[in-house]
Amino acid sequence: MSAELKELESILNVTLPEKLVEEVVKVEEGHFDVLTSAKNAYDLMKILHEEAGIYHLSTITGYEKEDEFNICYHIQHRIEEEVREVPINFIVTKVDKKNPKTPSMFDFFEAAEYYEREVYDFYGIYFENHPFLQRLILPERWPDDVKPMKKEYSWEQMREITMKIAKEGMEEK
Amino acid sequence: MTEYRSRFRTLTDGSDAPEGADHHVFIGPQHPWAEEPAHFIIHLKGERVVEANIRIGFNLRGIEKAMENRTWRQNVMLVPRACGICSAVHQNVYVRVVDKLAGVEDQISERARLIRMFSLEAERIHSHILWYGILAHDAGFDTMLHITWRDREIIMDIMEEVSGNRVNYSINLPGGVRRDIRPEQVPSIRERLAKLRKQVEYHKKVFTEEASIRNRLQDVGILTKEDAKKTTPNGPTARGSGLPFDVRKTYPYEMYDKIDWDLVYYTEGDVLATTLVRVDETLASIAIMERCLDQLESTQGELLIRVRPRVPEGKYMTRAEAPRGEDIHYGIANGTDKPERYKIRAPSLGNIDATLRRMDSEYIADMPVILRSYDPCFSCTNRVMLINENTGEKLILNQDEFAQKAIKAKKYNRPFF
Numbered sequence A: 001m002s003a004e005l006k007e008l009e010s011i012l013n014v015t016l017p018e019k020l021v022e023e024v025v026k027v028e029e030g031h032f033d034v035l036t037s038a039k040n041a042y043d044l045m046k047i048l049h050e051e052a053g054i055y056h057l058s059t060i061t062g063y064e065k066e067d068e069f070n071i072c073y074h075i076q077h078r079i080e081e082e083v084r085e086v087p088i089n090f091i092v093t094k095v096d097k098k099n100p101k102t103p104s105m106f107d108f109f110e111a112a113e114y115y116e117r118e119v120y121d122f123y124g125i126y127f128e129n130h131p132f133l134q135r136l137i138l139p140e141r142w143p144d145d146v147k148p149m150k151k152e153y154s155w156e157q158m159r160e161i162t163m164k165i166a167k168e169g170m171e172e173k
Numbered sequence B: 001m002t003e004y005r006s007r008f009r010t011l012t013d014g015s016d017a018p019e020g021a022d023h024h025v026f027i028g029p030q031h032p033w034a035e036e037p038a039h040f041i042i043h044l045k046g047e048r049v050v051e052a053n054i055r056i057g058f059n060l061r062g063i064e065k066a067m068e069n070r071t072w073r074q075n076v077m078l079v080p081r082a083c084g085i086c087s088a089v090h091q092n093v094y095v096r097v098v099d100k101l102a103g104v105e106d107q108i109s110e111r112a113r114l115i116r117m118f119s120l121e122a123e124r125i126h127s128h129i130l131w132y133g134i135l136a137h138d139a140g141f142d143t144m145l146h147i148t149w150r151d152r153e154i155i156m157d158i159m160e161e162v163s164g165n166r167v168n169y170s171i172n173l174p175g176g177v178r179r180d181i182r183p184e185q186v187p188s189i190r191e192r193l194a195k196l197r198k199q200v201e202y203h204k205k206v207f208t209e210e211a212s213i214r215n216r217l218q219d220v221g222i223l224t225k226e227d228a229k230k231t232t233p234n235g236p237t238a239r240g241s242g243l244p245f246d247v248r249k250t251y252p253y254e255m256y257d258k259i260d261w262d263l264v265y266y267t268e269g270d271v272l273a274t275t276l277v278r279v280d281e282t283l284a285s286i287a288i289m290e291r292c293l294d295q296l297e298s299t300q301g302e303l304l305i306r307v308r309p310r311v312p313e314g315k316y317m318t319r320a321e322a323p324r325g326e327d328i329h330y331g332i333a334n335g336t337d338k339p340e341r342y343k344i345r346a347p348s349l350g351n352i353d354a355t356l357r358r359m360d361s362e363y364i365a366d367m368p369v370i371l372r373s374y375d376p377c378f379s380c381t382n383r384v385m386l387i388n389e390n391t392g393e394k395l396i397l398n399q400d401e402f403a404q405k406a407i408k409a410k411k412y413n414r415p416f417f
Helices: A003-012 A041-051 A112-123 A155-171 B063-068 B072-082 B087-102 B110-138 B142-163 B183-209 B211-217 B225-231 B271-298 B347-358 B364-372 B399-411
Strands: A023-028 A031-037 A056-064 A068-079 A084-096 A101-103 A126-128 B023-027 B039-045 B048-055 B314-322 B325-333 B339-345
Touching (some): A041 A101, A056 B339, A068 A112, A084 A101, A112 A126, B087 B110, B087 B314, B183 B211, B339 B347
């Protein structure tokens, strides 16, 4: 068991099963990265939410690596008596690029509903058991298969599509 | 258990209304009440609200994608454009991400940090005063709008002197700050801050004692602490509901832990509480600015240190307390001079859900003040695709043409079109 994991456990006052956690990285004093795979993410988040009592989800970042997607849940462990927060970046790794699927964390955070939709819009990552996985931010006319934040789409392509749908919108009565 | 209904909708014709609603009120994206592009759908039964929904996504600018195509250095001036009002805080969070990734965060002098703080607090003051002025206007109390906006000029004049700009200060840079606060400026700034404090104390008196506005805000749109924990609002919206979390206290950055200041929070949870949080915070911010000036007298140090254009590989998440709440940035560097991925979550998006929940079973007449209560700022919410065209007089320009035209217009002193 790594020292970082032990430190995080003592702050949260729970035990995190080692088989669920891939790695714990200490970014700076009182700020951690927790890495886990898409398979174990739901169980680990359940412990963090129900046992450690983490209820604040700041946002979700999706990002693309060479052969996988990563999804980072920025959650805050809040200690009200001390007026202190411990930021945790809960990173779900190994989300398959061909068939991107990961469990939705909506059961634990209601805010995950719209943050996950944002990630779905930009990367096409499918969140399993999400109650309302629909388009949130992209325009109505935006082509379904184009996921703008993926690296394969260049800035110029985005500009072309934007101009095209703007023109279509103006022509339509 | 009833089925979950998302308040962020995509349909807008009212056919997805909840059960029991007999009228539907649509507001926006173009509406005289809302200066910001969002589409609110208020489902009513009689005069009471059954459910309030929203549709966002009308103003997608693509700042995140644009940042991946620009260097870290260029992005310093792009990132404050994420928001028109709280631009300094976006820039501050960004430069702290760059400082940390470049490994120079320990070398930044105290003087530079104090000047950064000074600009952040000035921004909080002008944003809060602007907001509660508009709130008074929504509640039908236009005199208050005129009074507050007159007093807001004081802080804008101060910052114009210090930074050169009235709103978008652009004073933070990786490695330090762009400008110093000169000792000869300080006496006049102090004098004006004292005047501003007097005015804000008067604003507080109006909001707490004047019955016509107090009755409009008190016990309206209550958000309980339990609901607040569930819907995860941030900033003044949460602090009005008894969640005492302010990033400046809970995870101090810059020099906030070295300066003595008071955290403001209320437990009532109504619109009046969020208003008073902001009024009190304005007073606290004036005190912080004065303490910054005190410390600046005795603190010397280099204002700007060199940061290399190539940022080493790494990732870093950091946050700051923007006027509207928690502003969170996540930067991933790949060792080149451009970011691999840069994520911005501005505070308004996190506050929408909680605010729509406030509306449940309230009167339709209270809707303007409740919707205003979280300080809507949709450039905070929508920042993804860029529409880079100027269609006035059937003229479509791309970015380069626009830049060329602008340069020519400036160089040869020609009209733009």
